[in-house]
Amino acid sequence: MFGIVGIVVVFAMVFGGYVFAGGKLEIIMHSAPHEMIIIFGAAIGAFVIGNDKHGIVATLKDIAKVFKGPHWKPKDFQDLLCLMFQLIRIQRSNPVKLDQHIEDPNASAIFSAYPKILADHEAVALICDTLRSASMNYDDPHQVEEVLSKRIEKHYAEAQHSAHALQTMADGLPALGIVAAVLGVIKTMASIDQPPEILGKMIGGALVGTFMGVFLAYGLVAPFATRVKAVIDEDQNFYNLIQEVMVAALHNHAPNVCVEVGRQNTPANLRPSYNDLEDALKASKQSLAA
Template structure:
C-alpha cells in the first residue's frame, strides 16, 4: 500500500505543480506515446540484452516486493524459532528419530506444522543440510558457521540481482531520454521553415523525451530498485536467524538458550517478544507431553 501511495504522490506533485504553474498537459500527452515507445522500448531492450531468461523472470517477480513488502513477518520469525526448537529438542532426545524429518521434510509431521516456512525451499534446505551435517559428525561450530556464511552470501548475491538489474535500467534512462530528445530536435530542424508556434510545439515535444528519461529514472525505476534491495536484505535476516540458532546448537547450549540467541539476533522490527515466544514454546511442550 505504501508503494502505491508513493507513486500517486509523485505524479500528483510533479504534474500538479506543472499545471499549477501554468503548464499545459496537451503537448506532453501528445508526445508521450512516441517518447515512451523510444525510451521505454530501448530500456526494455537493454534490460533483456543484459540479462538471461531466469534473471528476467526473477526481476519481474521481485518488482512485486515494492508493493507487498518483505515476505517474512514477526509471526513467521516466531514460527521459525518454534520449528527449530522442536527439531533441536528431538535431535538431542533421539538422534535416530530426527533423520526422517531432515531427509524428507515434505513428509515431516514437524515441518508440516509450519506451511509458510515449507514453501521456502532454501530455508528448509538450510535447516536440513546443517542438521544432517551435524549428525554425520561435521559439528565444528566455527567451520559450520563459515560454510553457512558463504552459502548465504552466495544466495544474497543471487537475490540482489533484481535490484542491480533495475538500477542498471534506471542509470540508462536519462541517457535514453537524451537520445529521444536529440531525435526530436533532428525532426524539428527538418521543419525549420515552419512558423514559430509550430516549431515551439515540436521543440517542446522533443524536450518531453529528456523529461521522461530523468523522471522515470529518479522517480520510478530507481526507487523501485532501492525498495527491492531493501526488502531482499530484510528477508535475508530469516536465514541468518537459522544460522545463529543452529550454530548455537553446535556449541551445545541448552535448547532454550539456542532459541533465545536466535530471537535476540532478529532485527527489532521483526523480533517476537520474549513473552510471546515463551508462550508458544510452552504450548509445544504441552503438546509433546
C-alpha cells in the same frame, strides 16, 4: 499500499505543479506516447540484453515486492524459532529420530506444523543440511558454520540481482531520454522552414524526451530498485536467524539457549518478546505431544 500511494504522490506533485505553474499538458500528452516507445522500449530491450531468462523472470516477479512488502512477517520469525527448537531438542535427545524429519521434511509433523516455512525450499534446505552436517561428527563445528555462512551469503547475492537490474535500468533512462530528445531535435531541424509557433511545439515535444527519461529514472524505476533491495534485506533476516540458531546449536548450547540467541539477534521490529516466544514454545510442545 504505500507503493501505490507513493506513485500517486509523484505523479500528482510533478504534473500538478507543472499545471499550477501555468504549463499546458497538451504538448506532453501529445509527445509522451512516442517518447515512451523510444525511451522505455529501448530500456526494456537493454534490460533483456543484459539479463538471462532467470534474471528477467526473477526481476519481474520481485517488482511485486514494492507493493506486497516483505514475505516474512514477525509471526514467521516466532514460528521459525519454535520449529528449530523442536528439531534441536530431538537432535540432543534422540539423533536417530531426527533423521525422519530432516530426510523427508514434507512428511515431518514438525515441519508440517509450519506450512509457510515448509513451502520455502531454501529455508528448509538450510536447516536440514546443517543438521545433517552436524551429525557427521565434524571435528570442528566451525567447518559447518563456515559452509552455512557462505551459503547464506550466496543466497543473498542471488536475491539482490533484481534490485541491481532495476537500478541499472534507472541509471540508463536519463541517457535514453537524451537520445529521444536528440531525435526530436533532428525532426525539428528538418522542418526549419515552418513558422515559429510550430517549431516551438516541436522543440517542446523534443524536450519531453529528456523529461520522460529523468522522470522515469528518478521518479519510478530507481525508487522501485531501492524498495526491492530494502524488502530483500529485511527478508534476509529470516535466513540470518537460521544461521544464528544453528551456530549456537553447533557449539552444543541448550535448545532454549539457541533460540534465545536467535531471538536477541532478530531486528527489533521482527523480534518476538520473550514471553510470547515461551508461550509459543509451550504450545508447540503440546501440539506435538498430542
